[in-house]
Amino acid sequence: MTVKGVTVLGKRNAQYDEILTDPALAFLAALHRTFESTRQSLLTARIAVQQRLDAGQYLDFPSETAHVRADPSWICAPPAPGLEDRRVEITGPTDRKMVVNALNSGAKTFMADFEDSNAPSWANMINGQINLRDAILRKIDFIQGGKSYKLSKNPAVLLVRPRGWHLDEPRVLVDNRPISGGLFDFGLYFFHNAKALVASGFGPYFYLPKMEHYLEARLWNDVFLFSQSYIHIPHNTIRATVLIETLPAAFHMEEILFELRNHSSGLNCGRWDYIFSFIKKRRADRRAVLPDRKDVTMEVPFMDAYVRLLIQTCHKRKVAAMGGMSAMIPIKGDEAANEAAMNKVRADKLREVTAGHDGTWIAHPLINKIAMDIFDKHMLGPHQYHVRREDVKVTAADLLNTSVSGQITEDGVKSNVSAALAYSAAWIAGNGCIPLNNLMEDAATAEIARLQLWQWAHHNAHLDSGDVITPGYIGKVVDGVAPNVKSLVAGIKDEHLAIAVSYLKDQVKRPWASDFLTSDLMVYLEKVDGAKWVRSSL
Template structure:
């Protein structure tokens, strides 16, 4: 056996999933599948050490890299100015609106913002191929959406190393979802992008070590050689969204040196990773999710270190996502959202970030204004080295949140958000507006992880009651009764397992994926 598609492929998608593309995917999986599994096993082993009480720390064996004098490759012209990037699922309407939005970059997401049904994944790849060729048109509700003349630079985020694409098997086993998403886009579009003066650019999610970055770098070299394009053509920005990766930022950039385009402060997954890393530690409980802002000590330290590291190495330091979104039907909600985003982006720009993320087109002018005020006509502020920053290992693992508390309202909100998001995800929607915030898999992970953490360690609420299974079940039943939507019963069953299982599930999407078509 070689490569087999285990699901019906629509005729329109067969040009994307061509025999040549499948052969390329087979080659990638055979070359790198074993290393991927070994690195996932290494993740699990490191987590067992953390569960036993060990704290993450800077690696003594890579000190020479951290102290060395080296820089990453110069950014290509269309990735030089990244002051505002818009993100969203790789769906036709989103792709058109985002590319037309006035943002500098659009990150098309196959990961946290996309529910990976077979239809969604193939439709996303088809739409991106059409967008690269400027032929994408989308019709919905009597409207026709077309690409304009001035478009944002396209960057694609494949799924993380932990995920598989069960609809395609290589040698009898599911292919890595990372290799599938990356390989299919690269095979179909690399040459076209180069002919149009751009290139194949990616965001890399969920990395936990420089060894995982090394694997990506080897994948890039193999793929470029296979497709006969120059090494260094591919450019990748790494999301620093796991606590272990925060201790290896220099090393991650070093491993990807000729392909590196920067690092991004993936704040929501980072909070989730902090909870997951310290899941066995009652001394590391975090308060209500809304209280864990970018100004709390461990989040501030992580951002400062990211900016310093990137600028020292000549890489872009990208700020994170503000989850607040405007509501065009409610001016008061919109004004609050705009002010929150304005404050967040002002802080990032003044701290030294070279760009930032937004999730809604209406937020682009707000974010752009804050970065314009700091950057002016300059494309970035890498010359601002931030050498005065000194972040210690203990700063990155400090769970103190001044004034933080676990409240019944916080428990209820986590339950409500998790149920609504899982309902949306199971229905095929990976990014959902809930309570005037844009929720994706990362924010839902925080909600369910906090519920598990609080229940497991018996967190005490402000009124003195402890978070227990009985309290969770009572509040869950009350919140569930207030909701309407598809798949809520399945969502509740999944949440019960995620919260009440004695073992912490590494990713909610791994269990939920079995329920998708």
């Protein structure tokens, strides 16, 4: 390797070196040197916002961009090839089997995920890049366990979700500093595949997670302009859908579209991360204490307002308003339970299409037909941009409305403890997406579980029995639940479960819970990687 200033601490082999080429690493270095200072300033700005919220200030729509929201003349780019109809999108991590099955699922698109359903071990990140490259080149066919996996003639259109701005890639240093995880994921995928995607009639398409401010969208847009120029493809070839999955971003929807307007393909209701962010951003506000996770549905006031505003905003600017993920998965061996679960999926997808969404997310190929049938019946065209939702008048107070019915129960505490422990233990082993109690749990749902436990203990919330929730009480629940976790999720090791137990007990005692469990637990992936690497505290 001869790229000046670039150090790769992750393992290398002949296959990995096909991705970690000198030209690709030089591109990553250029991205880092051009945009890292801006990324860091935006992350610092997030801290300042949280401090103001902790001091009692409420979020509101930004006054300095009122003219953007008031101007009816601007619209976003037209749908790019393959993104005209997105009625069902399947999502999942980038392991080879998942990539083939998702692309063959019958869904319109596949969002290959380097973020919340992926534990970012070095092997996962680089093998994921290899798998996506091979899929684009139609060289991904393989045999496993005597079964042949072969890409269909007309697979789903590929979109890629890189990591959020807050995460580093500690195994690649530029000038002795870790590169942004998001730029690493985006950069390698874009550099190796953009021209091939364009040649095939499509383009490099992305989902952008975890943004909290329209200036963070501006940064992505600048990255896109730089990158397209770097490899000499036309500007506005890239398309990006932004997940509105943080509370601050809900107040910046139009501004985010405006910043990305020539590269935008819409917004998505990232519902689970949104609930997690709602708790985190309002952590100091006792009035924002929420009941059991199962009771925080899409029908509660603050979630309903968020959905209605997103659909109105997207259709006003002529882009897709994508619905979110139903966490239900098929249940084997119990026909009655499976039918009840699938009926919940049907109700969820019917709610989305009748509200005006242009598509929805699924996590399992067997749910594709359910979602597709409902959207086919109720959405006769490729989208619903004509559903303007001019009846919608969402205020800041609506987005902050915590009038949520329900109670905090012992079963709710146990369910959260189980989800947080099981997911954290699996994640440490390199697995970022687990089935648990007939739900698909990823980082977002695990984060809700963790933050709710902290919120209940921090504010001394009461169970429906009248008992006060304390860190000690949660600690006892953790001790009681932990022995059963290994029976719920295959492959969990004692050493990883012990780390998860210690971590969760510590979290509920803290004055403020950590921002992200993925940041906290990243250090334990060193053992998965088999090498030491440098932290961002350099």
